[in-house]
Amino acid sequence: MSHAWGLGLAQVVGAGASALLLPVLTRVLGPDAYGQWSLVLVLISYVLPWTDLGVARGIIRFCPTYDTSDARLNVYRTVRRFAFMVSLSMGVLLAVLSPWLAQIAIGDAADWHLLCLIALLFPLEALFRVGTAFVQAEERLAHYARISTGRHVGELLLLTIAALLTADIAWLLLARIISLSVVVAWILYAGRRQLATQRSDWSLAPIRQFVGFGLPMIPAVFVWALIMSADRYMLKMWSSVSDVGLYNVADILALMLINWTRPINGVLQPKLANLRSTNVAESERYIRISFRWLAVLMAPCAVFLATMGRPVITLLSGAAFADAAHALPWLALGYVIIGLTNPLYHVVYLRRGGFAFLWLYGAALAVNIALNAVLIPQHGLSGAAFATMAAFLAYAVGLFALALPNEQRMIAAESMALVKIAGSAGVAALVMATASSHGHLAVIAGALAGGIIFFILMLVLRVIHRHEIRELLIPVRSWLRPRKGPEQ
Template sequence: MLIITTLSTPLLYRFLGASAFGEYAFLLSVFAIYMIFVSSGITDGVRKFLAEDRAAANWSEHVVGFYFRLAVVLAVVGALLLVGAAQFGIVGLTFGDELTIYFYALAALVITAQFRDYARKTLMGFGLERYSEPLKVLDKVGFVVVAIPLVYVGYGVMGALAGHLFASILVAAVGLVLVHRRISLSCVFSRPTARFPRKQMLTFNSMSIVLVFLLMSLYHIDIVMLQRFAESSAVGNYRAALTLAEFLWFVPLALQTVYVHSTSELWSNNRYRKITDLASRTTRYTFLLTAVMAVGLAALADVAVPIYFGAEAEPAITPLLLLLPGALGFALARPILAVSQGNGTLRYPIAATGAAAAINVALNAVLIPRYGMHGAAVATSVGYGTMFAFHCWSARLVGFDPLADARFGRVILTTLLAAVPIVALTTALPGPWLALAVVPPVGFVIFLAFALLVGALDPTEPFEILAAFPDPIGSRADSIHSRLEARLSGDTTRNWLQILLFVGGLSLLVSGLALGLLDASF
């Protein structure tokens, strides 16, 4: 998905232009907020309750049927409301007459997107990620195959929306067939017993809607408010900056996707120590990986943005730099939020997300009218960043500690030490294409060396992670991990390793400073 998005987004930006790309981004933001009330309670609910190990008769069939019926009702009502808003002039009065025609396309997309997401999340609830995750890729491919040609030949924003419509129909059809192979969809017509926990499910649905609404406001309220106070070209460039900043989230998003239903089983079995260990190690790994990506993206921003989006997107460089600190904080909050959702007690995650969302809205309202997209970037970055702090507080109230093995100070020190040679290397290289080719791999090695040096990462941990991969990678990594564990069991060996890593890390830092000074002298 990351590869497809990386290739397709600059094409859309170039073919649509900054102004039309801004309108397209605005429409998707409005649609995403609207779909919260149509689908979020259903998609979160079906994957949570299917993942729970309950002894009730025909539990899975009743959960699938209950949420399918609810999905039909909400999709039809949601689509009719959008058609009515467009037909009776509410859309034109609120957003402008030129956008009204697009809302008819969004109304059709409400229905198709509802069943696309229902099918995918049902498969996830059954633990069938081997089907649900390729469907996400199919959705992206279907969109690109239809949208890019239509936009290129001149259909503009409507062509892009047609791509979304085609892709969601395709994924919904394939996904429902896969669900039917696991459990017959005839269960839609069966009625569960009186003991079926409808009230609990509807309560979870309503709480999920509130949580997702607050969460999605962090993604989209800046786009909606910026459209109100700035030109569409500014919205397009700001959306371009957000697109690059959101690349930091691809690993946290993957973790968030699976942690809701996978930790539901741990919570139901009262495995609190396992949950804390999982959450804290995830926080540390997420911080390490996201931090090195943020440092690299910041160092390469001046050369990457014009190459990626074109010269028209150069105004997006400063908003991108302003967004990166907050995007890093939001990346850390995502897996923590998912573990809290798996518990099913949503009042603390809602309070944490609500506090961050309120800060985000308030700052956007103050800064956008005066500073435009730069104000939006600052406001959104602060809102994103506070998510991590608030959700650490929420996690402790829910019953786990995401910082138990996070080694926060060591990770921060790793980031600061590695940033110096990475930025110096970027400055010293003569051309933009050479910098794009050299800095990411070399920067990763530099960062990894400092992580091992300061103890943010144990020497055996990379191989422990790789051991979970399919063969031949998994078996070889497991063998290396076992040998390293045996050799590093003594304190003396560990001390000598730390000394060697310190010398190597100091050499990297001095080399980076020398490169920077050498470049400055020229």
């Protein structure tokens, strides 16, 4: 497990690199144009989950059950071909309907060319999802981390160049297409030797099985995308596009909390898929340890954002975006809640599939829309952020209700650790808040001091243990002293 977490640290570098794009886009585009770009990204989040009809999730769930490598490779070839044909058909349909859909989704039929560019992402995204899902199912975690990091860093470089050369959103989309094309070509090239010896066997059986498992989750993901975007559309309706841009800045910074959980969550679902039928005790150990470490990783970061949000946003995006800090405390709390539910999410999803999440996400969406309608007209950004946090909390309560009694007991057993973590985070918050109004150097010093104090308290209170830290550092030592051998 420690080796898997260490390999996942590479994903933090990639996703963190993407956040470096924030100062470029916000300063070049300004609040209004950046708000428009945010709406385009929301539209992409609506349509791209449909590209593979859920077969990528089926690969993670069922590929480990095949006995031989040849059987896994053969089914991978089959579902990859299926996903490509389906996504290509969807992309063509989106391009044909682009003049009509542009008016609905973006607000201007003249932006139909943006939808045509999004259509080009369809087959690329499908191949990326299927390719990375197979790598995860095989537990080739180092390769998966390299792919993920490569995509994030590539997008960072190309989007930065495009934003500096022009403020045209079409060029930003084109940069994203080029970046994804390179990564997909890398995936296909890396797997060509393995697939060269496999016979072509077009069978509908694995497709039906994989789609049957993964497809029900797509409507649930769509509803989840509505939760993530309802506040933006309602801010545009009752406020302005510039407020959408401000909210998106706060949301991106708060999402960095989830970024710190990637070393755990990036490998948790495929690992549990392999263990759930072979070693139940080991899977329970994964859940307990991951839940505790998720809280330890996210708590100091959430405190940092809540107490030092304004100087950080001003430093990154300029004074025009400083008011985005009003949304940060509630969004940070919301993403902490979501991060803590991830181990339980993987367990419930692997056992019950996507149908269970349809009503759960729907209930969270209803909470979000109702609170947005009440709070945005009076409280603006902070009201939208509170509505999102409340929706996440409703989702967490529902997810806990879906868990089995033994799973609920496992999570409840860690409640005392959560109390210790919250108390230590409060101490760190006092240190950071004291430094937040004394300039950028004081902000950095306060953040470092608060983080150090927090982790010292974690060791003193025995929330984390020295042997766990030593285990987590095993991959770092192996990178410093590389040894020849097969990839873990």
